[in-house]
């Protein structure tokens with residue numbers, strides 16, 4: 302059982318340009334793959350945990366989320382880094398229509414995505430951490446009982462270097 306690094310996606314791995322949902326729109330954050338390589342080398346399972354309410358809002362579909370995450374996984378591999386898992390929450394409690402308009406324990410600041418990953422993969426809570434760029438990310442970390450680190454931009458690898466042992 303290894304600890305996990307839970308990474309927010311938009312604003313941590315890729316720039317948060319406002320519901321990015323196609324690889325062509327993705328601008329990597331400086332140092333993103335070096336940061337993931339560093340986490341890999343330090344023995345962390347690396348999982349992306351991302352609210353994607355753009356699905357609820359009708360801006361894009363689940364297929365685009367899946368394609369984006371496949372692309373990110375391939376980009377990581379090409380850079381010698383490894384993204385082990387992805388979790389996303391397509392719901393929104395008040396915006397959008399239909400089945401995606403609902404509360405979800407998986408939506409950050411809820412801890413549901415982290416809890417699901419802890420259940421599905423051979424990872425342990427102790428020693429795990431989360432990196433996010435919003436208060437809702439910190440809320441999800443707190444809900445899961447792990448430290449949350451607020452990334453305010455800049456070089457992600459320099460940030461990670463400062464927080465892991």
Ligand SMILES: [Mg+2]
Pocket residue numbers: 309310311312313317433434435
């Ligand atoms: Mg974010």
